[in-house]
Structure formats: C-alpha cells, structure tokens
Amino acid sequence: MRIAVVAPSCRLTEEAAAAVRAIVAARGDCELVIHPQCFLSDGHFAGPDEARLAALREVMADPAIDAVWFARGGYGSNRIAEATLADLPEAARAKSYLGYSDAGFLLAGLYKAGLEVAWGPMPQDAVRGDHGLQNGTAAVERALDWLVRRDPAALEPALDGPSMAFNLTVLSNLLGTSVEPDFTGVDLLIEEVSEHLYAIDRSMFHVTSSPAIQKVRRLRLGRVSDILPNDPDFGRDEAAIVEQWCGRSGILFGGRADIGHDAGNRVVPFARENR
C-alpha cells in the first residue's frame, strides 16, 4: 500500500510530516510518499495553484500510488478542483482519496466523477493538541487503518447506508458549483469550526434551502468547535439551530455524529453503500 500525500490547500508543517513518518515507520504496513509540494508556500497556500494542481495530478496519474491523502485543510482546494477533474487519467480511478475540511471541495468533485473518496483525519492532525498529542497520533492511525485495511473501527460508528460528510461552510460554498455532487438519499453529516453561531444559522439557511440538499435521507450533526463569541448571546445552541432548519425545510434530523475538527474525527466513506 503506497500512500501519496499532497497539499491542495495549506502547507503541511515539517513537525507533522515527521510525526506521520514515524507513525508509518512503526506500523510497517504501508509506504508514505510525502510530495515536496506539501512544503511550498505562496501566501495562504502550499504553493501557487499551478504547483498544487500539478502535484495532485501527478500522484493521481501514477499507477504505483494506491491512495491519495490530503495533507491538511485550511483553504484553497476549490481553486484547483475543476482542473483536477479534467480528463481524468485511468490510474486516478484505481485509488482512494482521503481528507476533510477544505478538502471537501475535492472529495465532492472526485466523488461526482465516480472515484472512491472518504472523509477522515489528515497528516497535519498528527500534531493536534486539542485532545493531547497522543490523540493526534490516534487520528492518524485511524486514517491509516482505513486506508491500509479498511478497518471498520475507523468508521463513524452510526453510519447507515450511503453517506457523505462535509464542513458546513465548505458545503455551503460548493452548492451550485461544478463540484456539487448528487445528495439524493444520502445521510449527510456536517460539522463546523471557528464560526459565530449567527453565521452557522445563516449557512444552515443557505444549505437547507437548497432543493439539492432537501433530497438527503437525513442530516446528522457532528461537533461544532471553537465557536466564536456572539454579541449579544445568540439565544440558542448549534444543535437547536440545525434541528430548527431541518424542521423548516422538511429534512429529517438524524441526531449527532462522531466527526469534527479534532483528533476524535472518524472516517466517512462517500459511497452508495458503505463498506
């Protein structure tokens, strides 16, 4: 199992790369190829659009690569998503793709193009301090357990049939674009980080007002972390917000989900049937 790491959004830190290399060396069940593009820097991004696109296209076209693992989120994968999907090389279809957060733009587009994608922890999570360094390691191990041997223990525990997972803001920003996938009949898991409650309410209005989203089977809410202060107090919490917008739009609310911007984040394969 040969896993390539590329960074379509923000730069991977050397510290995280070293931590992931050590984890992989200790496992001995896979090989990691961290593309040099991961360490490029161009303002906000891990190199210019052209460099991020070229690295991603290179590993997608390489028949020796079994999986493409997005290094981290941040912002920027949407800028190269459409070009990523143009004239897909045959080798791109024979591998799987893993990431979350901003990588959702790519997960959506690649899934729409018929490729095998999953939401799950990324290499930069290795140095997450939110649940302690040990849990950052556990997040990376969970991702590798999924990539290498499709370990069911890595999965979000309540998956039930076709599912997708997105960061709420990313989901809102991909609606109506060329990477919007078909949501018909799926369990849609969402999570959010570092937003004000009023902005979450607004995003839920936008997302649940979409006729495409109204075709989901259920909507489930992952963790909403690092909520920014609302002045005055918003008056209701994230669960009440999501339940209310589900109610208003006729979408079935399926309860909480075990995903989020943290080391406890689980794997959600985008699939007609979850394996």
Place this chain on the structure above:
Amino acid sequence: MRIAVVAPSCRLTEEAAAAVRAIVAARGDCELVIHPQCFLSDGHFAGPDEARLAALREVMADPAIDAVWFARGGYGSNRIAEATLADLPEAARAKSYLGYSDAGFLLAGLYKAGLEVAWGPMPQDAVRGDHGLQNGTAAVERALDWLVRRDPAALEPALDGPSMAFNLTVLSNLLGTSVEPDFTGVDLLIEEVSEHLYAIDRSMFHVTSSPAIQKVRRLRLGRVSDILPNDPDFGRDEAAIVEQWCGRSGILFGGRADIGHDAGNRVVPFARENR
C-alpha cells in the same frame, strides 16, 4: 411622505433612533414612524421571528405608509424572508423599501416579487463613528434624500443601467434559495466587511461559479472594510481576488463602486432602468 422603520434583523439602538428622529424633525419634509418592534430583543435578533415578521407585514399592508426603511443589518432577515413574500397585500406594492447588508435577503425577495427596492444607508448608520458622527448624519440624510425626493446626488455615482448591490456573504448565502432574483444583464455591485481574505476568496469562488451570477453584465467592487487578519498573509488584496475570479468565470469586472459598510455608502436602486 410617511416612512416606517422596522428591524427584520438586529435591534435598533435608542441612540440611533433619537439621532434619526432629530434629523427628520430638522428636515420637515417627511414623517418617521419607528415601529416599537425595533427595540425588542430576543438573543441575537430584534425580537422573535414572529414579531419581526408581523411588524414588517403590518407596515407593508398599511396604505398610509409610503416607504419601509430597514433599521439595521446584523443578521436575521433571511429567517423571515419567505414568509414576508407570501400573499403580498396590494398596499405593499405601492411603496419602496430601503436597506443594505443583511437586509439584502429581503431586497432580493421583494425585488423578485416585483416591488421597488434600493440598497442604501439605514437608521442605525446615524451613529456610525467610522467617518465621524457628522458623516453618520450625512448617510441618513442621503437615504432620506432618496426616499423623499429621489435625489440623484444620493445615488452611487457610476450607475449605468439595471443594477443591484449586495454584501458578498449575503449574496453567497441567498444563491439557490427562494429569494434569488434574476441577475441577467445587471451591473452587480458587491461589498464586504469583517471577513478574512481567504473567506472572501472562497465566497467569490462560490458566487462566480453560479450560472445565475454569470449572467450579470458586469461586477463592480465596493469597499471591503475591517478585513480580519490572515495568517499567513493571504498574498493578494481584495481587488486582485475579485478581478481574478471575474476573469476565471468570464464575468466582466467593472472596477470599484462607492458602496460599503460605512457612512459613505450610496444608494443603488434595483431596477431594470435606474431613475
């Protein structure tokens, strides 16, 4: 000229209400009716959805009211926009509507329903300190000059044919919803406040990827103020971001516009032909 003030989003402050009342008294060319709902409070909002909707519907249905002036932005008008437009009373069609920022959800929906709406300063702007209190007064005078006597000096100075104006985030969040208007052939003016440059880039991706937005005649950029820090530095400014997304999506960039979240904000009537 009888002008009703209601608050479909956040609460009007007593200080701003007093300032606007004084300005109106000094002018002597109009009468102001500040609805008591403006001073309600329910968490983030100027009262519960039901109260904000009822006040708005009340003044819309009142034949003695010539214009409805939204008190301020913030967040929340989207929550009552669809209900605002249901079974419109005849009197609602015989008046004009003015506001900006979060009120854009209502401007969009009311315009779509065939009513006369305009982007422009709101009562809460009376106490804006950004350009000094005097300029807050000037913003309110400009709005009243437009409402009372359609003073061309209040208009954004480079309007040329059918135009609309929106806060970028509001525009992004109304796409695909029931209040999305027809953008075909209009000059679309946008502005933004209190966002990170990466989020502005993401919103521009979302907005310019929309086939509905790609039908505009031109896109013009108002002021982008109070930009939140980007770490690392984003690498390009707001004008470069907007020009690049226009270029990528085939939308003509029409240069800068004299609107923004400040006391210099001008009036932009939504109209097939600007008067």
